[in-house]
Amino acid sequence: MTSPSLHTLQNLATQLRIDSIRSTSEAGSGHPTTCMSAAEIVSTLFFREMRYDPKDPKNPYNDRFVLSKGHAAPILYAAWAEAGLFPREELLKLRTIGSDLEGHPTPRLPFVDLATGSLGQGICAAIGTTLNARRINSDYRTYVLLGDGEMAEGSVWEAANAAMYQKLDNLCAIIDVNGLGQSMPTQFDHDMDALGARWKAFGWHTVIVDGHNVEALLAAYDEARATKERPTMILARTVKGKGVSSVEGKPGWHGKAFKKGEEADKAIAELEAQMIPGVPPPEIRKPDAHGHPPAAPPDYSKLPAPAYKLGDLVATREAWGTGLAALGTIDSRVVALDADVKNSTFSDRFEKAQPDRFYEHFIAEQVMVGAAMGLAARGAIPYPSTFACFLTRAADFIRMAGISTLNVKLTGSHAGVSIGEDGPSQMALEDLSLMRSVPECAVLYPSEAVSTERLVAAMAQRPGMAFMRT
Numbered sequence: 161m162t163s164p165s166l167h168t169l170q171n172l173a174t175q176l177r178i179d180s181i182r183s184t185s186e187a188g189s190g191h192p193t194t195c196m197s198a199a200e201i202v203s204t205l206f207f208r209e210m211r212y213d214p215k216d217p218k219n220p221y222n223d224r225f226v227l228s229k230g231h232a233a234p235i236l237y238a239a240w241a242e243a244g245l246f247p248r249e250e251l252l253k254l255r256t257i258g259s260d261l262e263g264h265p266t267p268r269l270p271f272v273d274l275a276t277g278s279l280g281q282g283i284c285a286a287i288g289t290t291l292n293a294r295r296i297n298s299d300y301r302t303y304v305l306l307g308d309g310e311m312a313e314g315s316v317w318e319a320a321n322a323a324m325y326q327k328l329d330n331l332c333a334i335i336d337v338n339g340l341g342q343s344m345p346t347q348f349d350h351d352m353d354a355l356g357a358r359w360k361a362f363g364w365h366t367v368i369v370d371g372h373n374v375e376a377l378l379a380a381y382d383e384a385r386a387t388k389e390r391p392t393m394i395l396a397r398t399v400k401g402k403g404v405s406s407v408e409g410k411p412g413w414h415g416k417a418f419k420k421g422e423e424a425d426k427a428i429a430e431l432e433a434q435m436i437p438g439v440p441p442p443e444i445r446k447p448d449a450h451g452h453p454p455a456a457p458p459d460y461s462k463l464p465a466p467a468y469k470l471g472d473l474v475a476t477r478e479a480w481g482t483g484l485a486a487l488g489t490i491d492s493r494v495v496a497l498d499a500d501v502k503n504s505t506f507s508d509r510f511e512k513a514q515p516d517r518f519y520e521h522f523i524a525e526q527v528m529v530g531a532a533m534g535l536a537a538r539g540a541i542p543y544p545s546t547f548a549c550f551l552t553r554a555a556d557f558i559r560m561a562g563i564s565t566l567n568v569k570l571t572g573s574h575a576g577v578s579i580g581e582d583g584p585s586q587m588a589l590e591d592l593s594l595m596r597s598v599p600e601c602a603v604l605y606p607s608e609a610v611s612t613e614r615l616v617a618a619m620a621q622r623p624g625m626a627f628m629r630t
Contacts, residue, residue: 165208167439169374172207172242173199177403178431179238179251184417185424187255190263193401193413195235197338198305200372201396205303205334206239207442209381214243214444217271220454220539221447223300224273224289228282229307229336230264231415237261240271243444267564273537274564278556280313282306283333284527287323288534288542290331291519295495295540298451301330301385308348309341311355315557317362318527323391324363326519331391332384333364336371338400342414352395359393371396403431454539458490460621466613477573477630479609481506483616484543488514491620495535497521497528497544505545505573505630529554529561529568536566541620548572548588548629555594562598562625569619570595575605575629591629601625 176199184190205225212222227236234254241248253259260268264277273289276282286304293300310316323331339350348355352368359366365387369376377396384392400414401407404427418424464486468474488494488510495517502508502520511518521528525546532542551558551572561568575588595603602622606612612630619626 166374167436168442169203172203174431174434176235176238178428180234181418183234183251183254185420186252190417191231191415194232196402197398197400198336202235202239204377211445211447221300221449224302226282226286226304227276228304230277233265274533275560278560279310280315283319284530285534288531289538290328292535292538296452304333306335308337308346315526318524320362322527327389328391329388334394336398338398340400356395364391364393366393368395371398455492466610474609476612478506479612480630481509483613485509485513493541495540495542497532499525499528499546501546507545525550525553529557532568533561533566536568543569545571548575548591568625570627573630595627604628
């Protein structure tokens, strides 16, 4: 890559830092130093690596970006303003009443697939967006940016295992390793080898780079695209507060905005002095229209009627499996996700009928629900299922799916006051209060087989979240 192009990306990183400081100081709150450590990562991704149409952020062939470290939202907004989605002046409305630029990203914005900010969730959702590319036979790639503090979350390691099992070579994750958490240094600080060894142990292709070296980042992305049969993790060593000498690498600045006026002006002036004059404007790479076009809703009148005889004794969970398998034959958007209980929930009937749209996540309910969120965000209709009591392990994911207004159709089996011999660990009661508290989530509790099958199809036709107990 030529020096002028590298200088363009470096200037963009500096501008993103300036915009992050301006917007958060105007708001009087936010996380500017977290944005500043990720500036080169974001500039190289958005203005060199990713393929997307900024005039059509919902284009199904766009590369996808998930900001798992959602508190760095100001730099995401700054990047999209730079790409031309809205005027830069809008950034000054960050965190204000009536503005869509919230402190953490939500789908109120057309370029945000799902709400993030609850750490450890973004990489799980990215698995879903990546699986969706496989579903529609598209070559779009998914990029997810994590913070190093997230590495303490168990869901991250559920995702690490799931992505390798699925051989998701169109998934590229980047960790902003700035070494500082909210109240103290992160668990690994800047021990890149220790952190890298963990990802290598999960089978990921792992690259360690200087996160402020534009050329090194671009080479890492090239390496990721050339890697087959496994996902790539880029560990980018960075400095929190990079670019402003008064805060670079210093603790105590997490979630703290520069004071509007002299403090912010001085920081911005220091950054403006780093600009390289006479560089060309950035160019955004456009997506390829490759893959199956989005499927239209099918004619549900063609769905076969339940075929039970009077007097048949059929458990609702068995009828659910039969209904889901039938639904999958007429609606290619329907997918199923399992947590190693498919022979109890009867989702194995869907697997037998539609093996390419069945995703096994083993006993890892958080990544199962997270992947369902990513699939739903890209137009699939996911049906994740397990025992109802085990869904509560993914309570925060379910809460965030509701905030994102995603089309996720949860199913929990073995629900009720008691299931007898297995004892209380397998018994679901609390799931009802959880699901009924999710905004706009329909809670369904059919009493027999015919209504169960009918409601499985009704769930797919109703936009938004739904939960069925079987």
